[in-house]
Amino acid sequence: LSNHLFICLFSSLPGSQGGSVARAILEGKDFSVRAVTRDVTRPSALALKELGAEVVKCDLNDQESLKGILKGAYGTFLVTNFWDDFNKEKEVKQGKMVADASKQLGLKHVVYSGLENVKKLTKGKLEVKHFDGKGEVEEYFWSIGVPMTSVRISAYFENFLNIWKPVKASDGDYYNLMLPMKDIPMDGISVADIGPAVASIFRSPEEFLGKAVGLSAEALTVQQYADILSKTLGKVVKDSKVSHGTWSHGTEVKSLFCHLTLCEIGKIF
Ligand SMILES: NC(=O)c1ccc[n+]([C@@H]2O[C@H](COP(=O)([O-])OP(=O)(O)OC[C@H]3O[C@@H](n4cnc5c(N)ncnc54)[C@H](OP(=O)(O)O)[C@@H]3O)[C@@H](O)[C@H]2O)c1
Incomplete structure (x- = not known):
């Protein structure tokens, strides 16, 4: 396989975003997958390995190991996680580190699991930290010129x-x-449907680069x-x-x- 698509895999819950995207890309067989986790012994990490993914240990807070893992990649799918520490600054820092590494390494396409910056949109009237941080990361990716699509998942x-x-x-x-x-x-989506949507975005970069795309199955x-x-x-x-x-x-x-x-x-x- 000539393309090497690395996935930042977030795997604590069966069927989380990283796992869903990894499975969809592996099914397509047009990219190979390097899935990242802090714990390569997790059952969900082992299950992805069985499906053909390379599973590697990486902490998103460690810039040097991050660069080593992204080197040679066509692109990456990135999920930052506010809820791990309830810390917006830490989430923004992680996102910016991946953005900087993507820029330095010349990645062709990053798909970031972003969200809108509510604080900015409401001119400071309302603050939703787990949205606002992702919004800041989106803006940073685009400001430094990384080819990126943001998927705003409901x-x-x-x-x-x-x-x-x-x-x-x-x-x-x-x-x-x-x-x-x-x-x-309220818009909603099954985690299982996130992977195929993200995989199709990777397969049609000309249609999605530079855009923020909302993902919703229906609003009820x-x-x-x-x-x-x-x-x-x-x-x-x-x-x-x-x-x-x-x-x-x-x-x-x-x-x-x-x-x-x-x-x-x-x-x-
Ligand atoms: N729940 C919703 O309805 C919803 C909707 C839209 C967006 N979101 C967003 O989705 C994100 C969570 O994604 P998810 O549901 O796919 O996650 P998840 O299944 O809850 O898993 C989170 C994973 O983050 C990984 N992680 C945390 N800190 C890390 C670090 N420093 N380095 C490497 N990996 C780290 C951990 O994986 P390892 O322990 O394996 O390293 C952890 O298992 C949140 O930011 C949330 O705001 C959620």
């Missing part, structure tokens, strides 16, 4: 099985879906998501109609739903 449907899973109601035999979305449809209201969960799980799931004001989650996630529902920050906190 909420994983898989969130409904973990962080957003329905909560048992205290007053009856049903479950509540507790997302403060009012009745506004919380009640519509609840109806699907009810049908699939055989249990009654309802939209709890929880409001921003009474929602108990931390500020960062609250700000996310503010952004998704375009609330004004003054009305919420």
